[in-house]
Amino acid sequence: MAAGTVLAALMELAVLSAVSGASVQQLPSKKTHKEGETMKFICAFSFVRKNSEVQVRWWKDGESSFLAPSSRRIFKKRNYLSALFDLQNLRVSDSGRYYCSVAYERKYYNGTGTELQVLASLNLPQITSTLVRKGSSMILRLVCTVAESQSRELAFAWMADNTEVGSGAKPHVEPLQGDLFRVSSSLEVVRPARNAIVYTCQVTYPGNRVQKQNYTYIASAKERQAAVFPWWIYVCAAAAAFVLLLLLTVICLACKRKRRSDEYRSVPKEMHTQILPGQRMPPRSVAKGTELRNMNQRPRCPHVPPRRQQGLGKNVYAAPQFK
Template identity: 35%
Template structure:
């Protein structure tokens, strides 16, 4: 909205339009790796003026400048408008951004501000098997998520098609970049079983569908003859069928929970 003042002189009303600066978008959420462009527009009274434009991020004392990695781009003031772009946004880029316009040495006119929130997906997730040097029959599975944001993330474990609720420990921490790191460890205490499928399922705000990682426990016994190849194929096929069935069940349950939320 342009601020207006009215002056009456000799019975004639003159409208004096004060300068103002607006910004778009007002607020946006992007995934890490995307490009973000902020737009700054000055009121018509400044269109034909010689102006200096400044950009800064709330909380930083100095105005933004081009950086060595070339991620920040500044566009010239043309026809009353200018833009500022950040390439390959990262979680630390989140914050409030402002443009300021100053004409002919006058005070800087601040823009309305633009809020940027950057999210990061925990994908890809990794499932790493570890065997205890003390008890070789015990198996530990470590499910690791990639760096993610925002904080809330959930691990769920399955043995074949049964949900596992014991023997699980989860570690989560924030790093210097402001993103989160998390892993979940599943420890089995009984003897290893051949043909068992372990599945780690990760739920996060950034995921339209849960992320899934699978470990197929195929143990060979040196005291026995090698398993015939057709049984190996049958075993892997069975594991694949179990995984597909479990995946469909998890996906259906997740979508139903979202509908009922």
């Protein structure tokens, strides 16, 4: 049954393309609406007699079948001279040319057509900012969101101080209840080094209509605090400095001890006992000079003079007087 209905509709469309529709007028000839509004189509025909049977159908250019009634499409026959078609809750995809078809006495008459253009609603985008840390860098994340849109075909562009940001933007589409969408675009940049940088989110809707929103970066107290290095970095730096200082101290003490050991080995063994504890070892040249000088200053035995011969012709020597 459904296949027969489609076939009949196709045959009717073929007949409509061959029949002149000069006797059927449509009002208005062209109309522009915004998303969510209602479009009223009027099909007028003056050749139908009163109380005659007439059938009016509607179709959209480019489609292969007549439009079927729905919650958005309401068809009315006002009188024997005209018919109405209300298209509610308009969408951007509803844009196109619509025709009415009048079937009267086994003949079909086309209407002159009505051109409908549906413009996307210009919801002002909103920009939110967050500061996140990635590794050792602080990242400024900006999100431009159109809360409710009946079209998901939105184009986003980012600019920083009137200079387009060519990379980093990521679009995202989230379906909502009904036929609405939440469309957003995010941008991540390294935290600016200066304040008062103006970021602009530009949204282009179907029909080449543009809506912009600006965001001026000013470092808040929270962002300045987040930009400071964490406390553990300072603790690690202090610990590393302490370990380095301790290592240098140990190396210096080891070098000093080795130098003293070398000086001790260079002194003769007989002089080791003459060096007091804590006293530095004299150089080898100084030790040799000191040894010769000490040898020259040693006391010698005094010369014993001979005594006069007395008695039996033997020499008697006096005992030396030592001090």
